[in-house]
Amino acid sequence: MNVEEARERILSAAEDLYYQKGYSAVGMDELRTTAGVSLRRLYALFPSKDDIIxxxxxxxxxxxxxxxxxxxxxxxxxxxxxxxxxxxxxxxxxxxxxxxxxxxxxxxxxxxxxxxxxxxxxxxxxxxxxxxxxxxxxxxxxxxxxxxxxxxxxxxxxxxxxxxxxxxxxxxxxxxxxxxxxxxxxxx
Known part of the structure; x- marks a missing residue:
């Protein structure tokens, strides 16, 4: 998966999870799992949770x-x-x-x-x-x-x-x- 695909998967997963559960309730591990990307890729694209939000x-x-x-x-x-x-x-x-x-x-x-x-x-x-x-x-x-x-x-x-x-x-x-x-x- 290329960078744009990974970014889109992360943002789509984050949008859904934050909207359903709230911003504070969703951790990076749950986001990584839902998006189907590695933790390394997640942090490479978004160094902090605030960046994702x-x-x-x-x-x-x-x-x-x-x-x-x-x-x-x-x-x-x-x-x-x-x-x-x-x-x-x-x-x-x-x-x-x-x-x-x-x-x-x-x-x-x-x-x-x-x-x-x-x-x-x-x-x-x-x-x-x-x-x-x-x-x-x-x-x-x-x-x-x-x-x-x-x-x-x-x-x-x-x-x-x-x-x-x-x-x-x-x-x-x-x-x-x-x-x-x-x-x-x-x-x-």
């Missing part, structure tokens, strides 16, 4: 952005519908069998207080989402306050759906978003 979160960030922007782009061509597509994307995600909440919120909850570099990655990811929502809200002609409200609503929906295991949370969040958007449009 960082690579997994970078990958999750790319997946999130790609999935979200793709879903928003497929929405009917109005700024309002593009904003509401965020919640449709959440609903699609929440209904997957593997849904265990936001990998970034999970990482911050487990590691944010002791791993400043992980906390910074999480903050950057969340800021990126906020900027994306802000751009969509500006297309609507509403204030940046609406973007903050819609972002908080989406973040809260992720946590609530993970805890309750109820994908209906996305529909509830969408309904609240509609109310916020319509109110913002009425006052604009």
């Amino acid at each position: 960082t690579a997994v979160l970078d990958r999750k960030h790319s997946e999130w952005e790609s999935g979200l922007t793709g879903r928003v782009a497929s929405a009917p061509d109005t700024a309002r519908e593009r904003l509401l597509a965020i919640y449709a994307y959440l609903e699609e995600w929440f209904t997957t069998e593997s849904f265990r909440g936001c990998a970034f919120i999970n990482a911050f909850g487990e590691l944010g207080g002791t791993h400043p570099e992980i906390a910074a990655l999480v903050r950057d990811h969340k800021a990126s989402f906020q900027q994306y929502v802000t751009a969509l809200v500006r297309d609507l002609g509403a204030s940046d306050d609406l973007a903050a409200q819609l972002s908080i609503l989406a973040e809260g929906a992720q946590s609530t759906a993970a805890i309750s295991r109820d994908p209906a949370v996305a529909g509830q969040a969408r309904s609240a978003a509609q109310t916020l958007i319509d109110s913002a449009l009425a006052t604009a």
